[in-house]
Structures are given as structure tokens and as C-alpha cells.
Amino acid sequence: MMEISSIPISASHRAKLLSAGYTTLSSLSSASPSQLARDLNVGLQEAIDILKASSESCRLDMPDGAHEFCKGAQTAWDMLSEEQALRHISTGSGDLDSILGGGIHCKEVTEIGGVPGIGKTQLGIQLAVNVQIPYEFGGLGGKAIYIDTEGSFMVERAYQIAEASILDVFDNFGCPLKEIQAFSKRLKPESFLENIFYFRICSYTEQIAVINYLEQFLAEHKDVKIVIIDSVTFHFRQDFEDLALRTRVLGGMSLKLMNLAKKFSLSVVLMNQVTTKFTEGSFQLTLALGDSWSHSCTNRVILYWNGNDRHAYLDKSPYLRSASAHFSVTGKGIRDATSQCKRVRMM
């Protein structure tokens, strides 16, 4: 039998339950809401909530069928076929896509870190545009959420990137002219901008609030396929005196993001900044937010300068080899470093 400690209620409620003498679930199941409210000295609605949480915990003990002992579990075989049916979000650069295994994956949290000016925001905007490429042209046909904490999102740049992306898509697929005309009504840069939901965040409390709100928002907007947070670090670097609290808050935030990615089958992209760390006798560049944060993403990509060239390094991935790719930021957005012409590799 599960004890009171295992019910998802707040600590103060738990303390009140224990001091009122409710130590086991069975004692709770026989209490009525008004009686509970009197005993605990809480409002009636709170008492009802507590009883609901405990009865849900009770239901888990009911006998079920064979595999149902883990509802929501799947065999690896089923997951493999599901995964193979999912499309990836292209970054615009063929080389970058190939080290990422085709692009940014859905159902995963990807962290992108790098020094200032390397192109994190550019990549974010490019992804917000590329997720909207229609299904017929090899994209996901989804919308994007862009959470801007630094104020670096520029609408004119997004328009420019959207325009270039549309032209590339048409070139890529060698469409006959009448198809282009049919699609060009749908595929206008203005409609691309319409499909990016933009949130401007000015403090860490706002950041936490918007991530809490995302679940409701995503339930209403099921076609969102990417959530970009640029950057997740900004508001957590200056204001926090209590580093332990920061670790807890960030941990809770990344759990929620993982949950959203899995539940709504979308990709979450987090931009991170760099800081210096003193290890092994010297100062080294490392991603910000500490050791605990480095574990809270599924994939990690580090953008860095190699001479005058921009490179991306896949640092963490469950199944891909660590590799580097060369890319560039052009007037049209993120593109391969070497290709000068409009020919983009078909995926």
C-alpha cells in the first residue's frame, strides 16, 4: 500500500495530514471532503483536491492486464518504427544536417551553445522558418514558438530568411510553374511570419511562467512543431544569489521541457551562452549554467570559430557519432559553407 508520502501534494498539506492523524491512504479514502477540510483547517476545494490525488494513487493498485502494468510503455520495436516515420527539421546547411542525422529531431531537447556572435539566433530564426516548409516539400508543415529573452529576434531578418527559404524550396524540388503559382499563395513570407508565435521575456519569473503556460498553449495549438528559447541562460546568470535554488529551478524547467517534447512530439531547441571554468589548472570555455544543466538535454551542439570559419560540433547524442561540420551565415540564412549556388542537398 502506498503511503501518504507518495501522493503528489504540497509539503504543507502533507504536514497537515500527518499531524491530523491521516497516516495511510486507507484512512484518507474513508474521509469526506468537509470532514477533511475541518480537520486540516483548509478550504473545501483544497480538501477535494487532496482526496482526488489520493484516489488516483489508489487506482494504480488495481489489477490490470499483462503489459498494462506500465501504461504508456512501448516496446523498442514500436518506438523504432515510430521514430523512422518522424521527419527532421532542416537547418539549411546540408553538412550541419548530416552530422545531426538529418536535422533537428522531434521529441528531443537540443541545446545549442556558443560564443556571442557565432550565429545562435540566426540558427534559431532559420529553424523557426524551416519547420514551416510544407509536408509536400519534405518539411513538417508546422508552426513555431520563439521565446526571446535577449531581444535579439529581428523581424526583418526573419522575413529575409523566409523569402530565401521559399525560393530554395521551389528550386530544390524543381516544381513546374503552375504548381509554384498554386503554392505561392500559401508560401508567402508574410504567412511564415504569422506562424511564428513570439514571446518576449524580461525576467526569470516570466521565463518560468511562460514555460508553465506552454502546456496549455500547445494543447490549443497542436500544429506547433518547434519551441525555441533564445537564450535560456540570459536571465539566470545575473540575478541569482542562491545557486542551489538556480539548480533546482533549472532542473524543474528542463524536466517540463522534456515532457513537452515527448508529449506533443515536437522539438525543443535551447540556446546557451558560454562562460569560463577553472579546471585542471587552466581556464577553459564551457557552456553556462553549470554541471547539472549539462545533463538536461538530449543532444548538444556547440558552435565555435575555427579561424574565420563557423563550425558546429555535435557534443552529445544518444546515437550519433561526435562530428564537426562547417557552415556559414549568409544573407539567405544558414547555408553550407562551400556551396555558392542555390542548390541545396535534398534529404
Add this chain to the structure above:
Amino acid sequence: MGRGKGEEEGIDQKEKKGHEEIERRKRVREESRRELGRLAMAMEKSTEGSMVEIAGIDKLLGGGLRRGQLTEIVGPSSSGKTQVCLYTALHVADKNLGAVMFLDTCNSFSPKRIAGMISQYSDHSVSEGNERRRNRIMTGIICRSVFDIFELLGVLHELSSASKRQVKNQDPRPCLLIIDSISFLITPILGGKDSQGRMLMVSCGTLLKKLANEHNISILVTNHMVGGEGGVPKPALGESWKSIPHAQAQARLIRKALKDWIPCDKESTAPAKGN
């Protein structure tokens, strides 16, 4: 009703079986403790560059040696903890030792990777077809996402009651439970003014050990590292958790060793450092 002598004999038999079972478990625990010690020494040696055979992991991670124990793998980011978990799942499913449960908290369970590892480690002496073998192994691994400590406690309770019922069923009994990574679930609630987080963590650990012991399941959890005194990294989750796992494998050693053990395509191309 033929009671009396027959019944007594029956009870005697049961007692004897119970004693035998306890003796067997003690032996298994001793064996695995010794084996872990040997492997720890082997891992130390391997940091000097010599290769540890895969047979070594097989012997350690195969079902019989670690049943009833909670093992923790700890290590810095990208040191290969998830790879060890995937490989273990694959191995146990391959040897048909029972059902494998994978609880994934950070969306890093990769069926593609398992399929890749299967084709890498196909045992050519066995005549089973590749496709059938892949199907068999992959259907033997069950994965579920958990993002909440309460959900985890609920799942563990479900697993416990299901295992009790399973003696009647013909379905394969769970023999391996992997939680990757448990520290990711616990970090948001640990610390702070009240000790609720620590209480939940300890009750989780106790529940895991009880599950392992009662149903003879091996449990593997991963933990990450945080900065400790003087910049030396230490395992996360603190002192209260430290005493809970039966065995702990430090990935400081694993990091180098794994690259030799499991060619899991992780090359160590170091990036250029910033400007």
C-alpha cells in the same frame, strides 16, 4: 481430506526451499561483489590504454550476477552512461533472461542505436536470422517516459504488484530495470528549506531496493556529477543517496574504458576552444 503427514512434508519442503533460496542469493551477492571488484581493477588498468574485453562486461552485466542489486553508474556528461544502459538492455534481451524495463527521463532512449548495436554484435555462431533476432530483442525491451518523481513512485508500485501477479502469467518476468537518469528527476526537488525532496529520494531508493530484492530484478540507475570541494567533481544527489545503491561504477573510469569496450561511434574529436 489427505492432510496431516502430506501437509507437513509439504511445509518442510517449502522451508527447505526457502533456506536454499536464501543461501543461493547470498552466494550470488558474494559472487557479484567479487566480480565487481575484479572489474573495478580491470577498469583501473584500462585507463592506461589496454582493452577490456567485452566478455568482461558480459560476465558482469549478464543476468545472474547482479540480480537483486541496485547498481549506479555515475559520470560527467557524455561519458557513455546511456550507452551502457542501452547495451545492457540489449544484452539481457538477447539472452532471453526476462523482460527489460527502461524508464527514460531525458528522452535519450534511442531504438535506432539499439538496432545499430544489434547488427554490430551479431553472434554469427547462432543460426537465427538477423531480422528475427532484431525483432525478438527489440520487443523484449519496454520503454516508458517518466518526468515526475511521483509518477516514478507510481510506476514502481505498479511494477511491484505486477510482478507479484506474474507468477500466474506466462509472460516473461521483468528481470532488469533501468532508470536513465534518476538524478534528473530528483535534482529539481532536492535541497531547499524543507526535506521533502530528500525524503522522496530516499523512499524512491528504498522502494527500488525492495523491488530488486523481492522479485530478483537487477536495477541500474544513472547519476550525474556536480562540482564538489576544490573543483573535484562528485556524484550528484548528495550523501543521503550515496548509501543507497549496492554498487557504484564511476564513469571517471568508464569514460576511457568504454571507448575500448563498446565502439559506439563516439570519437573524441575535441572542438577548438572558442576564439
